[in-house]
Amino acid sequence: MSAATAEQTPTAEKTRLYGVCDYYDAESLLTEDERRVLGRLREFLDREAQPLLAEYWERGEFPQQLAQPLVDLDLMEPAELSGPRADGSPARGIYQGFRIFELARTDASLATWYTAQAGLFRTAIRVGASADQQTEWMPKVIDFSLKGVFSLTEPDSGSDIAGGLSTTARREGDTLVLDGAKRWIGGAATADVLAVFARDVTDGQVKAFLVDREADGVTLEKIHGKTALRMMQNAHITLDGVRVHESMRLHNVNSFRDVAAMLRAMRSDVAWIATGIQAGAFEAALRYVTERRQFGRPLGSFQLVQEKLARMLGNVTSSLSLVVRLTEQQAKGIYRDQDSALAKMQTSLLMRETVALAREVAGGNGITLESDVARFHADAEAVYSYEGTHEINALIVGRALTGESAFTR
Numbered sequence: 001m002s003a004a005t006a007e008q009t010p011t012a013e014k015t016r017l018y019g020v021c022d023y024y025d026a027e028s029l030l031t032e033d034e035r036r037v038l039g040r041l042r043e044f045l046d047r048e049a050q051p052l053l054a055e056y057w058e059r060g061e062f063p064q065q066l067a068q069p070l071v072d073l074d075l076m077e078p079a080e081l082s083g084p085r086a087d088g089s090p091a092r093g094i095y096q097g098f099r100i101f102e103l104a105r106t107d108a109s110l111a112t113w114y115t116a117q118a119g120l121f122r123t124a125i126r127v128g129a130s131a132d133q134q135t136e137w138m139p140k141v142i143d144f145s146l147k148g149v150f151s152l153t154e155p156d157s158g159s160d161i162a163g164g165l166s167t168t169a170r171r172e173g174d175t176l177v178l179d180g181a182k183r184w185i186g187g188a189a190t191a192d193v194l195a196v197f198a199r200d201v202t203d204g205q206v207k208a209f210l211v212d213r214e215a216d217g218v219t220l221e222k223i224h225g226k227t228a229l230r231m232m233q234n235a236h237i238t239l240d241g242v243r244v245h246e247s248m249r250l251h252n253v254n255s256f257r258d259v260a261a262m263l264r265a266m267r268s269d270v271a272w273i274a275t276g277i278q279a280g281a282f283e284a285a286l287r288y289v290t291e292r293r294q295f296g297r298p299l300g301s302f303q304l305v306q307e308k309l310a311r312m313l314g315n316v317t318s319s320l321s322l323v324v325r326l327t328e329q330q331a332k333g334i335y336r337d338q339d340s341a342l343a344k345m346q347t348s349l350l351m352r353e354t355v356a357l358a359r360e361v362a363g364g365n366g367i368t369l370e371s372d373v374a375r376f377h378a379d380a381e382a383v384y385s386y387e388g389t390h391e392i393n394a395l396i397v398g399r400a401l402t403g404e405s406a407f408t409r
């Protein structure tokens with residue numbers, strides 16, 4: 001079925017992938033082929049991933065046995081969606097959005113793990129690499145044979161990274177020498193390369209480099225004791241006189257403006273994650289209140305519980321409508337900082353309320369890993385803060401509205 005036809009046809013009730021959590025049938029924007037790929041992902045997540053989640057979350061480890069099978073599902077540029085287009089652009093944005101939604105609806109760490117490669121690293125290469133570099137690297141990014149992570153945040157600079165970035169790059173002939181530290185870098189321990197952002201001491205501009213994870217001078221330490229996204233591994237990275245050849249510099253990154261172009265795309269992905277988390281939490285809560293009985297009746301029969309269900313559904317539906325519309329705008333080539341910042345800010349705000357309500361209607365069981373709502377509730381806090389905190393995204397929107405920058409640096 002063509003995309004144009006799919007857009008006009010409601011999805012037949014029997015064949016819908018998303019039931020009540022897609023209240024206004026955004027799924028009808030997908031083609032049959034796209035829905036088939038997502039159905040394959042759904043089957044894998046239900047059968048292979050779901051049974052492992054609580055245990056690995058508690059252990060604070062990523063279930064590595066899921067990594068290769070997830071790659072083998074061929075989700076990034078699925079063959080049946082005819083691969084990357086002639087202009088090098090990826091599969092349709094709406095498919096990519098629903099792929100993130102599907103992963104996050106099952107687990108936020110799985111969605112973050114997949115998006116580290118398919119979103120962050122791929123975007124770094126798509127925006128930052130020269131045409132020749134892309135020809136060499138992009139196929140390997142797509143089939144995961146070159147695994148990479150996005151290393152921007154530093155121990156002393158998170159929100160103010162644009163002005164505060166202090167990792168340095170010093171040129172010695174054809175080699176650049178990197179010194180500094182990076183913090184919170186997701187998936188670094190299992191990556192082949194780290195896309196490291198550093199300030200070139202010659203011109204003071206931010207540049208980007210692909211650094212071999214095992215290069216001399218690179219030290220990785222796992223961040224322990226996290227209370228959110230426990231399955232996803234984050235690293236503190238030290239770079240001490242790390243030597244990188246000029247050929248491993250991303251040739252199209254010449255200032256922080258180029259990094260900002262990357263962040264614009266990534267924030268939309270996180271808005272989809274925040275939406276998927278809400279769907280997963282809402283569905284788990286709905287199941288719970290249907291099964292659990294108090295006062296001789298199902299919890300779901302009480303008016304006060306139904307009000308909470310309605311609020312959760314309202315939040316999921318608002319978020320999904322927002323990310324779908326954002327994705328449609330981007331498909332037309334409209335990319336503005338404030339658009340993705342608004343979506344990340346608003347879906348994350350709604351996510352916080354949705355997961356709290358889901359946890360609430362599950363009572364005491366809502367704080368145990370036995371009920372999925374507890375995992376979503378905890379994990380949401382990390383998603384709320386990464387890829388631009390609420391305040392930073394609000395300031396980006398505020399700047400666009402008033403023409404005044406309220407950032408102080």
Ligand SMILES: Cc1cc2nc3c(=O)[nH]c(=O)nc-3n(C[C@H](O)[C@H](O)[C@H](O)COP(=O)(O)OP(=O)(O)OC[C@H]3O[C@@H](n4cnc5c(N)ncnc54)[C@H](O)[C@@H]3O)c2cc1C
Pocket residue numbers: 149150151152153157158159160183184185186229234382385386387388389390391392406407408
């Ligand atoms: C689980 C996880 C995974 C991550 N993965 C990656 C990754 O893969 N790669 C990467 O580069 N980074 C990653 N990050 C880093 C993430 O992007 C930062 O945590 C985020 O940008 C916030 O920075 P910070 O934690 O240093 O907080 P800070 O910047 O210290 O902010 C602390 C608080 O102060 C507020 N604040 C700061 N400035 C202002 C202001 N001007 N006005 C009002 N309020 C302000 C913030 O909104 C926040 O509430 C990850 C973070 C987490 C938690």
